[in-house]
Amino acid sequence: MKDLIFLSVALPLLGSIISPFTRLAPYIATGSVFGSFIISCFLFINLDEPVVASAFNWITVAETEIQFSFTLDRLSMVMMLLVTGVGGLIHLYSISYMKGEPVRYFSYLNLFIFSMLVLVLGSNLPMLFIGWEGVGLCSYLLISFWFKNKEYVSAGTKAFIVNRIGDLGLLLAMFILIRDVGTLDFRELQNLFSAGSPIAEEALFLVAIALFFGATGKSAQLPLFVWLPDAMAGPTPVSALIHAATMVTAGIYLMARANFIFDAVPEVLVIVLIVAALTAFIGATAALFQKDLKKILAYSTVSQLGFMFVAAAAQAYWVALFHVLTHAFFKAALFLSAGTVIHGCHGEQRVALMGGLLKKLPYTAIVFGVCSLAIAGVFPLSGAYSKHAIFDALESSTLPYFSLITPDRVLILLSITAFLTAVYMGRTFSLVFLGTYRGKGDPHEGGVLLVLPVLILGIFALVSGGYLLQFLPGYLYLVLDPLEVTNPHFSVVPLVGLAIGIFLKQVPNIGFFERAWGFDDLYSIFIVKPFIAFSKLFDSVIDRLLLRGTVDATSGSTLVLSEGIRLLHSGRLKIYLFYFFVGISVGLGVYVVG
Amino acid sequence: MEIDIVTKLSCFMFCAGVLTVLLRRDTILMLVGIELMLNAVNLSLVGFSSLHGELSGQIFVFFIMVVAAAESGVGLAIIISLFRAFRSVDREAASELKW
Structure with a gap:
């Protein structure tokens, strides 16, 4: 069992080291991730109690020992399956999509999977931090993958710098914990916290705030979300894997992993709730006014990440993870089909120059449509389940709200956001797939390797909701509190939103919204x-x-x-x-x- | 024999050798000056040897003579190559290696 954990982490690392030296790089890289996925499935079947796989004593200072070790519990297991599963599919897609590009792409992608596995499997905060920095590095390398374009390079640099600012929060939290508690091991921390807070109130407040600040950097929340839309400079599969499905959910994972810290200071959770709800709203308004297909999806990701943080703030950590999973499926599928569309339109990304692709790219159009319905929250699809669960969790939450911030008001804001989600997805679908084709050349469907992963992800986006709702709370109850949520019911609201979007098509040019409320300008000026x-x-x-x-x-x-x-x-x-x-x-x- | 005379003669020969080396422009005469200095040393070695009634000083003289022979062989070889390069044995001709 322990050897298998090490093997599953080592495989992508080996792939990353070997692949730059061979022409078979795409196949080696994809194979290593799928190998990792198969091992994960085997572990999933056999996992019962948490397994600790310790390699060696990493840091020893006086009484404090930090192990280089992995812990596989059920939370890590779910994330591991997500990372290797979705990662494997996106590798498969990349074989065809990145044909003829330098093979270092696959090396970076494998290194990313390795870092992400270290992140979700690390037993203590420093181990998590290795993965945390590793995914940041891979994100930087892949955003500026086409490094001859200066804009892409500065987008990569921006992502890296903004992420580093967030990392400062994580580092500070670690420093305070090691000073006041003396351990950074998750399990030891949890044991200490379950017997009452081991540190002073102020220090605890600082730790929680610092951890959340770290999460805002990686997971693109206010005020650090500005790097994510620019990160779309990278190749589209990268946007799907790193900037939609996996890396940006690391912040949610961190909150879920350190839930005992946040539960001890509910005041911080109110701050998280405000930040998350505002991020969701700002992201959705920005997505509505974008002109670039990938930017629409990027702002949509920002908005959906806000939803996840709302769930985490309502102490419904498993619901946050639920939305991480469903979002990973439909957003990865959306990005990959956007990739196929861009590929088909000869690199064109502006939605104004697309249209009428329903007939030319039928499979892609169907998957995009299904995923749009899912993200909009139309009932039997996965998004409806997870979003309903978020609303449910928020309604039953018992945070120390204060006068201005009440659950009702947050709910109203989130409902508007969810409605906007439907509107912008409808608008995007109609601009890209309906009407007549306005671009140049003749778009065509990609090969089977481009279609197959998208179809698989689309099927997951279609059906996973109900299944996960049944499965997750029971599976995660040892790690996360299994808060009860009700089943969703059919609602006509998202359909109305989609219809409005489909008939709206053109939106006025409002720079304020297109530039996401001018956060970039603020940073620029100040x-x-x-x-x-x-x-x-x-x-x-x-x-x-x-x-x-x-x-x-x-x-x-x-x-x-x-x-x-x-x-x-x-x-x-x-x-x-x-x-x-x-x-x-x-x-x-x-x-x-x- | 007075040791005084020997040391004075030796000192005079040495100074003559130094001045020859310093002042003459002809490289062959510079070589002669070096020989002169060596022989001045030889003379004083022999003088002191007889003063102390010990033979080691005189033995040493033989070594110096051998070295002097080798030295003049090397010196002559250098002078020949100098002559080949500059068509002259005047040391002022060989002033290329500077700055």
Whole structure:
């Protein structure tokens, strides 16, 4: 069992190391992830009690020991299946989609799967942090995969920097925990917390806030969500895998894993709730006004991540995980079919130049349609189950709300958001697939490798809801509180939203919404520009004047001195002999006299 | 024999050798100057050897003579190649290696 855990983590790492050196890279990479998936399935069948697989003592300082170890419990198991399963399908899709591109793509993708597995399997916060940084690195490498395009590179850099700001929160939380509690192991922490909070109220509050701040960075919440829409510069399968299905849910996983900390300070959960609800709303409004197909889906992801955090804030961690799973299916399928559409339209991403693709790309259109229904929350599809569960959990939550923030108001905001979701998905579907084709060339369906993974994900998006609702709370009850939720019922509201979207089609150009309420501009004015001005000041004063001045003075004076001294090298034997005898006489003189 | 005369003669020969090396432009004469210095040392070695009634100083002289022979062989070879390069044995001709 322990060996299998190590093997499942090692396979993608091996694939990542080997694949740059061979022409078979796509197949090796895909095979390693599927191998990992098969091992995960085997582990899933045999998993009962949590299994700890420890490799060695990683850090030992005084009393504190940090193990390099993996813990497989049911929460990790679910995430592991998601990562390897969806990851495997997206690898499969990439074989065809990334044909002719440099093979380092597959190396990065495998490295990502490895990092993600370390993230979800790590027994303690530092292990999680390795994976956390690893996925951040892979995200950066893959966003700026086409590094000759300067815009893509700066998008990658932006993602990396914004993620690092979030990481600071995670690091601070670890520092406070190690100082006040003395351990970072999840299980030990949980045992300590179950017997009452082991640390002071203020410190606990800081830890929870810092952890959540870390989660906002990785999971694209306010105020750090700005990197995710730009991350669409990467290849489309990357957007599907990293920036929709798996990496961005790491924040949710962190909250679910550290649920005992958050439960101890419900005040923080109210903050989480406010941030998450606002993110969901802002994301949805931004998605409605986008012109780029991938950007629509990116803002939609931001919005759906907000929904997940709402569930986590309502202490319904399993519901958050439920939405992670359903969202992974339909959003990955949406991204992959968007990839097929873009592929078919010869790289065109603007929805204004698509249209009428229903007849030309029938399979893709069906999957996109089904997933649009799912994300909009139309009843028998998966999205309806998870969203209904979120609303249910929020209604029954007992957080210390204060005057302005009441459950009703948050519910209203979220209902509007859910309705907007239906509207923008309807608009997107009608712009891309209905009407007449407005672009150039003749779009066509991709090969079987492009269609098959999308179809599988689409089927999951179609049917997984009810099954997961039955299965998850019972399966996760040991790790997460199995809060009761009711079954959803048929509602006409999302259909109305979709219909409005389909007939709306064109939206007015509102820059405020298209630029997601101007967060980028705020950052630009208050952080980026002052920073650049500051850097320029340093460049001209400290660097050019002070540093370069000192260096120039040193080299200049050396030059002048050596100009004088080199004249001593006359090349004349007589002079040299003279030096020689003078030297010897002086030396002997000193010796004799001294 | 007075040791005084031997040391004075030896000192005079050595100074003559140094001045020859320093002042003459002809490289062959510089070689002669070096020989002169070596022989001045030889002379004083022999003188002190007889003063102390010990033979080791005189033995040492033989070694120096051998070294001097080898040295003049090498020196002459250098002078020949100098002559080949510059068509002259004047040391002022060989002043290329500078700066």
